[in-house]
Amino acid sequence: MGLITIDYRDRKLIYEQLIDNVKMLVLRGDLKKNDFLPSVRTLAKELGINPNTIQKAYAELERQGIIASLSGRGSIVILDGSEIASAGKESLRAEMTILASKARTLHMTREEFLECAAAIWQAAEPDTGKETE
Numbered sequence: 173m174g175l176i177t178i179d180y181r182d183r184k185l186i187y188e189q190l191i192d193n194v195k196m197l198v199l200r201g202d203l204k205k206n207d208f209l210p211s212v213r214t215l216a217k218e219l220g221i222n223p224n225t226i227q228k229a230y231a232e233l234e235r236q237g238i239i240a241s242l243s244g245r246g247s248i249v250i251l252d253g254s255e256i257a258s259a260g261k262e263s264l265r266a267e268m269t270i271l272a273s274k275a276r277t278l279h280m281t282r283e284e285f286l287e288c289a290a291a292i293w294q295a296a297e298p299d300t301g302k303e304t305e
Contacts, residue, residue, distance in 0.1 A: 175202055176210075178219055186221060190229035195238065199253045209239060209247040 176193045178186055197203040209215075212230065216223040230247050233239045238256065239247045275285045 176215065176219065178221065187225050187229040187232070190226065191232055191236075194229070194233055195256055198238065198249060198251065198256050201253055203249050205249055205252045207249045208245075209249065211246055 175197055176190065178189055182189060184192075194203065194209065203209075209230070210218070212223050212226045216226050219226075230239065230241070234241055234247070238249065238251050240250045241247050272285065280288075
């Protein structure tokens with residue numbers, strides 16, 4: 173496949189990196205709904221990692237409803253990028269609710285909270301030379 177990569181210096185576990193890789197490929201449109209993922213053996217050989225690690229990642233992706241295993245045929249993507257983005261936004265909204273609650277507990281004003289969020293948003297912005305809202 174060539175699109176899935178592992179960073180051995182990353183503190184994130186390998187199977188978690190695999191999960192993130194597949195999600196990103198779907199979000200970018202490199203993997204589309206009804207596309208097959210590489211077989212466990214093929215990907216394990218390509219990446220030089222234990223097949224059980226691949227299987228663990230695929231099992232978690234299936235649990236999350238992103239892929240499905242078809243008996244004797246492999247694993248197939250069952251969500252498109254917009255569906256993954258929607259679920260991710262909902263998860264992010266829940267995390268932001270927790271952060272807002274913590275900020276209120278610390279007596280942070282709404283303006284301070286929004287300024288902090290804006291600064292973090294700006295710092296995370298890829299350097300494209302363009303301003304975004």
